[in-house]
Amino acid sequence: MKLIIGNKNYSSWSLRAWLSVKQSGLSFEELTVNIYGDDWQAAKRESDDIMPSGKVPILWDDETVVWDSLAILEYLGDKIGRERFWPKDETARGMARSMVSEMHSSYAALRQVCPMNIRKRFEGVIVPEEVRSDIVRILQLWAEARARFGQGGPYLFGTFGAADIFYAPVVSRFLTYGIGVPGFARGYMEAVWEHDWMQQWIAAAEDEEWVIEQYEAAPAQ
Numbered sequence: 030m031k032l033i034i035g036n037k038n039y040s041s042w043s044l045r046a047w048l049s050v051k052q053s054g055l056s057f058e059e060l061t062v063n064i065y066g067d068d069w070q071a072a073k074r075e076s077d078d079i080m081p082s083g084k085v086p087i088l089w090d091d092e093t094v095v096w097d098s099l100a101i102l103e104y105l106g107d108k109i110g111r112e113r114f115w116p117k118d119e120t121a122r123g124m125a126r127s128m129v130s131e132m133h134s135s136y137a138a139l140r141q142v143c144p145m146n147i148r149k150r151f152e153g154v155i156v157p158e159e160v161r162s163d164i165v166r167i168l169q170l171w172a173e174a175r176a177r178f179g180q181g182g183p184y185l186f187g188t189f190g191a192a193d194i195f196y197a198p199v200v201s202r203f204l205t206y207g208i209g210v211p212g213f214a215r216g217y218m219e220a221v222w223e224h225d226w227m228q229q230w231i232a233a234a235e236d237e238e239w240v241i242e243q244y245e246a247a248p249a250q
């Protein structure tokens with residue numbers, strides 16, 4: 030399998046797909062492309078055969094192409110068995126699926142105002158009200174998942190799975206923008222951040238030389 034991803038420092042969708050492939054346990058090669066670099070539009074046109082959606086991430090499995098991070102996770106779940114990604118318990122699984130879908134389809138304000146930037150730390154950021162609402166909603170969901178289903182480990186549903194994969198970029202955003210969170214959330218964020226695969230991704234992000242200026246500015250107050 031081959032996974033095409035964007036800059037590790039900035040591409041949150043790529044992080045989700047990459048963690049999904051890691052979680053599948055299948056071997057894969059990866060190709061990192063410098064999205065939003067000066068030659069990005071030309072690079073996209075030239076790579077039309079391997080990047081048919083014009084966006085990353087994209088997973089190639091022989092002749093099969095899967096684009097979109099959620100489709101990649103689901104494809105891998107179909108291939109190796111959903112237990113690697115989703116809780117066994119039906120009620121927990123219903124909540125995990127809802128949380129992943131909500132992450133995939135919502136939180137536009139948080140995404141727009143606080144883009145992922147793994148290397149960066151801002152101080153004294155005051156986020157607008159609509160971002161605050163997204164943060165409150167996410168913290169409520171994390172609290173509920175941890176309280177109801179988190180007994181088996183430090184992650185949202187105990188062991189590392191789809192929900193942690195999808196919220197991993199949020200963990201990074203909260204750290205980058207210095208978002209104050211309650212103690213239980215700090216513990217959860219630390220568990221995600223210290224996960225071996227996250228540490229591999231972070232190290233690679235730190236080594237990258239690409240800088241996307243539009244994601245380096247502090248959010249407007």
Ligand SMILES: N[C@@H](CCC(=O)N[C@@H](CS)C(=O)NCC(=O)O)C(=O)O
Pocket residue numbers: 035039040041042043064065083084085086096097098099
């Ligand atoms: N919903 C898609 C979003 C993919 C996406 O927007 N990728 C961004 C990078 S994080 C991209 O490729 N942007 C480049 C462009 O639009 O030209 C997914 O989950 O994979």
